[in-house]
Amino acid sequence: MDSQFPTGLPFMKMHGAGNDFVIIDSRGRGAVTTPALARALGDRNRGVGFDQLAEIRDSETADFALDFWNSDGSRAGACGNATRCVSDYMMGQLGREAVHLVTPRGDLRAVRLADGRVSVNMGQPQRDWTELPLSHAVDTDHLPLPGDPVAVGMGNPHCVFFVPDAEAVDVAQDGRRIETDPLFPQRTNVEFASLTGPDRLRMRVWERGAGITLACGSGACATAVAAHLRGLTGRRVTLDLDGGVLEIDWREDGVWMAGPVARVFDGMLSPAFLDGLL
């Protein structure tokens, strides 16, 4: 048995627009997550199940630091919806309406809105092929793939397709294929979007390392940026995802994303479950 947590390891389950997370608060001690723990915990039958695992750590320069893991055990450089969820929790912990956090992509700021939603500044999009990264120099506005997608980085890679009807896309088949296209040496998240009204998009997503999810915050940011670059929308866009609505505002200081957050339950991982995973 792992002696570090003789009575178990506490965690929270939260979701943002249906994008669901297990959150471990490791402030005041070292980080505990390993790829093996992420995979075991991410199993919806034998673990808890999540789209991403987020671990909160102490930071010397911000209110807290945040790391993200996918359910296949890989790490993610950004996760917008988990950032909004954890920021909501940390605002409660700190008695504040705004927080400053450090993620693998850099410093981010989040605020609670008057209606209870949480908005995060996800930073400026990455448009250079080296930053995404892509395997070789190509025009990121028009990737050399069938369907003419746009590549946008939000601290993680996204490949955005504009289609006449997002409902008609076989997201599982097309998403899985694009995720591992050789153009993306670190794989990619894949979004399918269609314009449904002025500055309004329907978006469905295939996430790298997680598969189909009900929402993806960084994906919504990437899709709104791509839609504006393609001249389809202005800089403020509403996205309808399977699990809820996200509002994106690409401002001078970065891409802001607002949406709902919910804390579902608090639980405890048993020492028997943790055995051999830490």
Ligand SMILES: N[C@H](CCC[C@H](N)C(=O)O)C(=O)O
């Ligand atoms: N759901 C997350 C993104 C996870 C991205 C992850 N699948 C990756 O490997 O980049 C979000 O709200 O931004």
